[in-house]
């Protein structure tokens with residue numbers, strides 16, 4: 354049973370908007386096969402490190418920066434189905450919303466929309 358409440362924001366598996374001109378706003382970052390269920394991948398778009406998590410089949414992208422002191426969230430333990438614990442000092446973040454859930458972090462980390470087109474995974478550009 355999932356312990357996480359319903360996500361406030363879920364960018365994964367939204368209707369594909371390709372066909373519209375969204376290529377400027379999104380960057381192809383991976384093949385879907387590189388992100389198996391419960392997998393993760395670190396990518397970089399325009400100099401911003403972004404961690405993509407596959408939570409039980411849903412892809413979510415957050416900035417790979419703990420707002421406490423810059424810890425690499427992609428290296429953290431995933432717990433309660435939707436949270437990642439910073440490997441440095443243990444702050445937890447909601448992977449779906451970026452919200453800081455525990456001390457010592459107070460501020461959310463950024464989230465980015467994810468789009469899937471066939472086997473291609475696209476993530477919203479940070480700026």
Ligand code: FES
Pocket residue numbers: 419420421422423424439440441442443444456457458
């Ligand atoms: S750097 Fe993440 S909890 Fe301190």
